[in-house]
Amino acid sequence: MKVSELSTEINKKSKEIVDFLKANGYDNVKNMRSVLSDEEEKAARMEFAPDTIKKEKPKAKAETKPKKVKAAPVEKQIEQTFDGRSPEVREAAERKAKKASAESEAKKAASKDEAAPKTKKAKEAPIKEADSANSASDEPVVKEQEAKSKETKAKEHKKEVKEVKEAKEPKEHKNPEAKEKESAQSPETRSLTPEEAAIEFARKKASQAAALSPKGGAQASGNKSQKFGDRKRGDKPQGSRDASKDGSRDNRQRQGDGQNRNGEGFRGNRNSDRPQSSRGDKPFNKDGNSSNDKRTPAGGSRTGGNAGARGPQARGGQGRNQSSAGGEERIVTKTGNRDREREREREKAKERERAEKNLGKRFDKNKALSSIDDDDNVAHRKKKDPNRKGAFIKPEVVAKPAEEDTIKNIIIPDTLTIKELADKMKVQPSAIIKKLFLQGKMYTVTQDITFEEAEEIALEYNIICELEEPVDLVAELLKEDEEDESLMIKRPPVVCVMGHVDHGKTSLLDAIRSTNVTSREAGGITQSIGASVVNINGRKITFLDTPGHEAFTAMRMRGAKSTDIAILVVAADDGVMPQTVEAINHARAAGIEIIVAINKIDKPSANVDKVKQELTEYELIPEDWGGSTIFVPVSAHSKEGIEQLLEMVLLTADVAEYKANPNRSARGIVIEASLDKGRGPVATVLVQKGTLHVGDSISIGSSFGKVRAMLDDKGNNVTEAGPSIPVEILGLNGVPNSGDTMLSFKDDKEARAASETFIAQDKARLIDESRKKLSLDGLFDQIKAGTVKELNVIIKADVQGSVEAIRQSLIKLNNDEVAIRIIHGAVGAINESDISLASASNAIVIGFNVRMDAVAKDTADREKVDVRFYKVIYNIISDVESAMKGMLEPIYEEKVIGHAEIRQVFKASGIGNIAGSFVLDGKIIRGCKARITRDKDLIFDGNLASLKRFKDDVKEVNAGYECGLVFEKFNDVKEEDKVELYQMVEVPRS
């Protein structure tokens, strides 16, 4: 309490109080603002207001010996307090004192409800000894008692509350239980007597003007107390602790009662409710441990009373209570602050730990762990069982073995792409590309490189390349095993008839087979291999007819390879001709026997000896001339010598002993193949070994299938075909090529696998070919070599043999200036895809004995593709030759355009000598060539560099005019030199 406040209270001048205290040795008191200690205050009161101290004495004694103290009546109090004041002041004081007394009644009721017994001792404290007067007279002493022990203080409060209850409002408590509880109320929450209220009111009014000091909570006014109430409301831990610790249920019950009785204090109830209910138990329990032990039970009661008694009527008592509450508030707040500070420090410590942990994780986990090894917290964490469930298992670092500088080997083909090389080297293609790029070489991933280039690249990666040895799977497939001689039996000889064109091969065969094939052939020329079997004296002979034209060389070769004996037909009236020689060579190359049939002996011009003579040049010497070659003069027309010829064939076969094993899987050769509109792919096959049955699974090149049906040479269905028997087979999935080998398998699966092997080989071959075509080096070589042009051709024919024949004929037309490329050849009608291919490749289409479908015709018209149809191969060759002539480089000839004579020579700097000439005849054209003769000697032949008329360049100068001539790189001109002027003019090829 300040001096000024005491001055107001006891109605004495501050100076008097200060002086008194100074005089009595209380040097601490300086002026009216000095704060008085309890002793100082007591001394001052003893001096200036002994009445207020008198009441304290028995109170102090009551600590050991309870004594009844009578409270002074209100009127007496006022009289004492306002002694010497004006009547108006006294009246006002009386009114307010009465009003405060009424308020105190209401406050009492509220306090009863809100005050709770704080301790067991408080509940059990004797309450009968104190009466209402004592209670009122004890009020000033409360402040001193607060400094005493809390237990003693609680006892006193209980006594006072009990006295108030019994004396003033014994009937207000409807609930006896509430009465008992009220008896335990703290002095801060109890109601005041009218006398107390009057004194408190006067004190409050006096202190309103005084400034609030931080330590002056005890003297705080009602407003201040309200502030405390607000602050308390906001002070969550303290309020909550009070409520939870002190039995909030009872408190709530009393608060409810108080509210009902007084009809006010709604805010107070609400405030007191908040810490108990809405703020929850959690913070209360949390903080209660540390702070509640230090707090007095009265503190808790004051909180309740403070909350409940905020109404204006209880403001007087409230103010006093709040004075105490304010003091307690500081204690609690101080304690709570310490707790909160500790709590904050703990929180900060935890945050630091977390930060260190996170920082360590973020930057260097190992380093962080090692650096905080000494930290207790980390040590604590490290104590965790590393084998516990869910524990992090740090992966062990597996040391990479040092890469050895080893040299690897890879096997690569002679040509491959960068990607294929990269795959073999097990590196990224881009790495190779990059490396090459840095060396100034531009490559793409799909670009082909040679073995040498690949080798160079691989060496940089310490890899050595080896050239891949190509494995010929087809050759392996076609490889023939040696057969057991004991299983082999005689087979019919296979005979081919060879010879020059029109020497009578087909006629001879007709004579043998007694058939007339010639009449069916277009142009009267045999254009495909025919096969037939004849029976001679119960023995079979298989005949293959081969065309004699040079275009069918391959067919002849094939025929020779697949036969045992060749009958060389030479017309007796014509002798040995080129294809005769060729046939001899083929037969010899195939290692087959040759029987010479000198045909057309029925003709008058026939000369057998001449033929024999000519053939001796080719080491075919007749037996009757001492040689070993069989010569049989025959006539296809008269059939003379035919039988003898056949006997000779059989004789030769007997000597050669042609044998085969019929009881094995069939193997043969394709003589001819075509695509039949109704029957599908048809192949004429000569069975060479084993026996082919209907239903057998076969593969022929890239085609395979099951033999659906077989026809013999006469068109009859057969179920099997043994060695040396030609048959036409149906059931293949595609048209095979002539000369392909037929293989028979156990089942379709094997047949399919065999054909796939062929397909793979063909694919690889096509890729190789396409690579060569796309090779820039190859193209450059062609350009460098000269004006090489290409004529692309697509051939479609009725049979495969014709396709090959046309192909061979056209290829032979190749020369240094023009190359013919057969980009496609197949059997069947010309279709749209053929036209599309021709359009894309700028090719012409040749159809031989085939038609073109309607769609293809439309496409050809639209795409302007040149499609030509032929029935005679000669015409194809003739037309192509003509086309090639048109494509050849033009031929240039000299054309003399005039003559001139040099009459004067002019020298011009920078140009040289200018020959002033006179045009004798014709004309001189700029850019022409000139030939200069001097005394009939040619001294220059070259280009005319400049033609001038006077000083102007002109296009031409006619005869009779003069002009100036400058020759290219020639200055040695003289007067009277003769100049012949000419041009090179293109002339058509003959």
Ligand SMILES: Nc1nc2c(ncn2[C@@H]2O[C@H](COP(=O)(O)OP(=O)(O)OP(=O)(O)O)[C@@H](O)[C@H]2O)c(=O)[nH]1
């Ligand atoms: N006088 C006579 N004419 C013959 C004889 N043999 C064939 N001829 C005629 O000779 C011509 C050609 O006969 P071909 O049998 O077509 O001759 P080729 O060798 O088969 O001719 P290519 O099939 O083109 O190789 C025909 O007009 C036959 O009539 C023969 O013995 N005597």
